[in-house]
Amino acid sequence: MSSAGGRVIAAARRRVPWSLSAAVLGLVIVYYLPYAVLSFHLVLLTSAAGAAIAIMGLNLLFGYTGQISVGHAAFLGLGGYGAGVLVWKYHWYYLPAIIVSVVLAFVVGLAVSAPALRLRGLYLALVTLAVGAIFPGLLRRFADLTNGDNGIFNLQWQPPAWAGLYGLEGQQIWGFWISGGCLVIAGLLVHNMVRSRIGRSLLAVRDHEIAAAAAGIRISTVKALTFAVAGALGALGGALMVASIGVISPSQFGLEQSIELLVATVVGGAATLRGSIIGGAVYVYLPYYTSQFVSGPIAGVVFGGAIIVAVFVAPDGLDGLLVRITRLAGRLPPPVGRRPKPPAVRDSALDGREVEPDSGRTPARSTDTQTAAVRS
Amino acid sequence: MVRPGRAALAAIAVCTMLGLVTACGGPQKARASGDGNSNCPSSASDTISRDIKIGVSAPLSGQESALGQLSVGFEKYIDYVNSQGGINGRKLDVTILDDKGDPAQAVANAQKLITQDQVDTLAGISSTPQNLAIAPIAVQSCMANVFVASGNPDLAAGKYPGVLPATTPFAAEATAIATDIVKAKPKGATLGIIAVQNDTGNGVAQAVKARAEAEGITVLPIQKLDPTQTSAPAAQLQALANKADFLQLAVSPTQCPVALNALAQTEWKPTTYVIDQCAFPSVMKAAGANATNVRSITYCIDPGNPAYATRADVKTYLAAVGTDPGVDTYGYTAVGWVNGAGTVAVLKQAMASGTFSRQSIIAASQSLSNVSLPLLPDGVTATTSKTNMNPWASVEIVRFGDGHWTSLYSVHVK
Numbered sequence: 001m002s003s004a005g006g007r008v009i010a011a012a013r014r015r016v017p018w019s020l021s022a023a024v025l026g027l028v029i030v031y032y033l034p035y036a037v038l039s040f041h042l043v044l045l046t047s048a049a050g051a052a053i054a055i056m057g058l059n060l061l062f063g064y065t066g067q068i069s070v071g072h073a074a075f076l077g078l079g080g081y082g083a084g085v086l087v088w089k090y091h092w093y094y095l096p097a098i099i100v101s102v103v104l105a106f107v108v109g110l111a112v113s114a115p116a117l118r119l120r121g122l123y124l125a126l127v128t129l130a131v132g133a134i135f136p137g138l139l140r141r142f143a144d145l146t147n148g149d150n151g152i153f154n155l156q157w158q159p160p161a162w163a164g165l166y167g168l169e170g171q172q173i174w175g176f177w178i179s180g181g182c183l184v185i186a187g188l189l190v191h192n193m194v195r196s197r198i199g200r201s202l203l204a205v206r207d208h209e210i211a212a213a214a215a216g217i218r219i220s221t222v223k224a225l226t227f228a229v230a231g232a233l234g235a236l237g238g239a240l241m242v243a244s245i246g247v248i249s250p251s252q253f254g255l256e257q258s259i260e261l262l263v264a265t266v267v268g269g270a271a272t273l274r275g276s277i278i279g280g281a282v283y284v285y286l287p288y289y290t291s292q293f294v295s296g297p298i299a300g301v302v303f304g305g306a307i308i309v310a311v312f313v314a315p316d317g318l319d320g321l322l323v324r325i326t327r328l329a330g331r332l333p334p335p336v337g338r339r340p341k342p343p344a345v346r347d348s349a350l351d352g353r354e355v356e357p358d359s360g361r362t363p364a365r366s367t368d369t370q371t372a373a374v375r376s
Numbered sequence: 377m378v379r380p381g382r383a384a385l386a387a388i389a390v391c392t393m394l395g396l397v398t399a400c401g402g403p404q405k406a407r408a409s410g411d412g413n414s415n416c417p418s419s420a421s422d423t424i425s426r427d428i429k430i431g432v433s434a435p436l437s438g439q440e441s442a443l444g445q446l447s448v449g450f451e452k453y454i455d456y457v458n459s460q461g462g463i464n465g466r467k468l469d470v471t472i473l474d475d476k477g478d479p480a481q482a483v484a485n486a487q488k489l490i491t492q493d494q495v496d497t498l499a500g501i502s503s504t505p506q507n508l509a510i511a512p513i514a515v516q517s518c519m520a521n522v523f524v525a526s527g528n529p530d531l532a533a534g535k536y537p538g539v540l541p542a543t544t545p546f547a548a549e550a551t552a553i554a555t556d557i558v559k560a561k562p563k564g565a566t567l568g569i570i571a572v573q574n575d576t577g578n579g580v581a582q583a584v585k586a587r588a589e590a591e592g593i594t595v596l597p598i599q600k601l602d603p604t605q606t607s608a609p610a611a612q613l614q615a616l617a618n619k620a621d622f623l624q625l626a627v628s629p630t631q632c633p634v635a636l637n638a639l640a641q642t643e644w645k646p647t648t649y650v651i652d653q654c655a656f657p658s659v660m661k662a663a664g665a666n667a668t669n670v671r672s673i674t675y676c677i678d679p680g681n682p683a684y685a686t687r688a689d690v691k692t693y694l695a696a697v698g699t700d701p702g703v704d705t706y707g708y709t710a711v712g713w714v715n716g717a718g719t720v721a722v723l724k725q726a727m728a729s730g731t732f733s734r735q736s737i738i739a740a741s742q743s744l745s746n747v748s749l750p751l752l753p754d755g756v757t758a759t760t761s762k763t764n765m766n767p768w769a770s771v772e773i774v775r776f777g778d779g780h781w782t783s784l785y786s787v788h789v790k
Binding site for chain 1: 436437472483484488490491508578
């Protein structure tokens with residue numbers, strides 16, 4: 001490589017944050033992935049991307065701010081129905097419909113945050129549980145607008161002519177591009193948010209509210225903002241899932257889905273961006289692979305069992321497990337070809353105990369040796 | 377202020393996305409159809425020369441899991457055909473996926489069946505919402521979806537080519553019920569209706585109301601029932617009590633026996649009709665004696681009725697299905713068996729057309745002509761056309777008693 005090219009790269013490294021580079025790389029991957037993945041897995045990945053966006057919101061709320069929400073599926077429903085009804089009933093284009101539904105969910109999130117200012121723990125969980133339980137009933141109550149239990153069909157976001165995508169596979173690719181692109185952008189925004197002063201405020205509120213308040217953090221503002229952003233991200237995820245699947249019904253946004261989202265957040269890894277993305281994959285792929293082995297009611301039992309195993313094996317979430325494995329791998333012997341570590345040497349002055357060559361530290365006496373010394 | 381590095385990188389990203397999309401085209405361009413039908417992929421006209429793959433999505437779990445028995449009967453029939461050597465020596469391979477009664481899951485299942493499992497046809501899928509959700513995808517892929525459990529008028533009218541609904545259409549059910557009411561009380565009849573608020577409940581209720589009023593029957597305001605309600609519809613019954621001499625229960629299979637038991641607790645004794653999806657002994661069982669003399673309509677016979685015990689098709693069905701406690705032998709399984717037989721009839725006709733492809737399966741589904749199927753009343757055959765996909769020319773008025781349904785007479789509905 002020329003020295004000029006090297007200088008450009010070096011300058012870019014200095015000036016461009018890695019998160020922006022990762023986002024660009026993500027967008028490129030999103031574009032090319034449909035060429036490499038079987039079309040049905042593209043459908044699953046599209047759903048996983050939508051779920052990951054929603055879980056990012058839940059993670060902000062639960063993982064970063066410590067506010068438990070057991071009704072997050074209601075925000076997905078708000079986004080899904082908001083966009084779906086505008087497209088179906090009022091013939092809007094999808095893009096403005098999604099934007100409006102996300103803004104609506106932001107406002108509703110602010111409203112829902114009101115009880116969160118006074119409640120915490122189990123009591124807050126019960127309030128959010130009520131929101132989650134009421135939502136499907138509201139959809140059924142306003143059947144003139146939502147079509148009730150009949151649901152709304154044929155809502156797929158069709159690819160524009162310039163995209164050159166045709167048929168079912170073309171629609172699947174378009175759905176993935178949209179959802180994947182939104183995941184990358186949402187990930188970048190959330191990453192910047194949690195790394196900023198706001199993010200540090202979230203963690204402070206989670207870890208010690210009184211101390212955070214004493215440090216000048218406005219607890220109510222932080223909580224309200226988090227609920228609103230979580231709601232908006234949930235709505236975006238829900239709207240994208242509806243735009244790709246093309247179907248919406250009240251049964252998609254019940255308590256079961258809220259609990260599954262919370263489980264996916266914990267299993268993926270709370271308070272990490274990677275955990276949210278892994279959580280999205282867990283939300284979609286775990287039921288899928290479970291149903292490959294068993295079907296019917298027993299599938300639910302296997303699904304539950306898999307979650308219990310995941311929580312035991314990875315108490316910090318799968319992201320935490322990956323981090324642990326990576327750290328352990330760092331302690332493994334170096335691969336073939338790398339300079340071997342010199343053997344330990346015995347020092348007669350230290351009763352024949354080994355001295356670690358790099359550190360020069362001496363291991364502690366063994367318990368047996370200490371016991372023998374006491375006896376003597 | 378945006379730093380130059382960031383701006384450059386963002387510009388590169390946008391150019392990469394837009395440039396690749398517009399200059400190189402999407403990955404689908406090369407796969408555009410060349411068969412004259414812009415909606416069909418070219419693979420739709422490819423000859424199927426291997427074993428035949430059939431895809432089914434069914435509620436194997438969830439609130440609608442009772443309807444999962446439709447897929448049991450369907451699979452049993454396919455097993456039976458395979459045991460007889462298949463169709464022209466070709467075996468049938470059925471893949472059944474659980475949709476939990478959720479239309480979105482049914483769509484995901486259909487996408488997997490079409491794109492990953494590469495089935496040759498969809499079939500036997502239950503419930504109107506699931507079938508309406510799948511229909512656009514099936515049409516987009518030129519994939520037939522035959523002998524499905526839905527009475528939706530759009531499906532019966534052939535709005536979605538290749539979708540063949542086996543359930544009696546709402547309008548046909550309404551015609552049969554109105555005919556029976558007029559026969560029992562030619563003048564001055566009053567009808568009360570309790571309808572569950574879903575596509576089927578509303579569809580049947582509105583169709584019955586319209587047809588009954590056209591026949592001069594007075595219809596009271598429809599009483600609505602929430603789909604999730606499992607308790608007795610006391611308020612609805614109270615609103616209708618002693619004001620009507622006929623009652624139509626357009627409710628879900630789990631709500632039917634509950635409503636009949638609640639009705640028995642009142643002094644009101646109307647002639648009661650249950651929706652066709654309740655017209656199975658296994659559904660009525662929970663109502664016990666309160667289900668006696670309840671009427672309904674159906675397009676297939678009750679294999680548990682002793683009057684049909686000597687029929688060869690009933691013997692074959694009972695031998696194939698067996699007495700496994702997990703199988704609803706005298707319920708939805710029998711309908712699933714009929715749907716399986718109908719699907720095989722469509723495939724046979726498509727093969728007989730010369731070119732056996734997904735498109736020929738669609739064509740066959742639209743041109744059945746007097747096809748005989750097992751477990752149908754005597755003289756009833758399946759006939760379809762592009763604009764009328766309801767295969768049944770007549771339905772049976774049936775009455776429940778002694779643990780089984782008995783046919784009373786046929787009503788022409790086509």
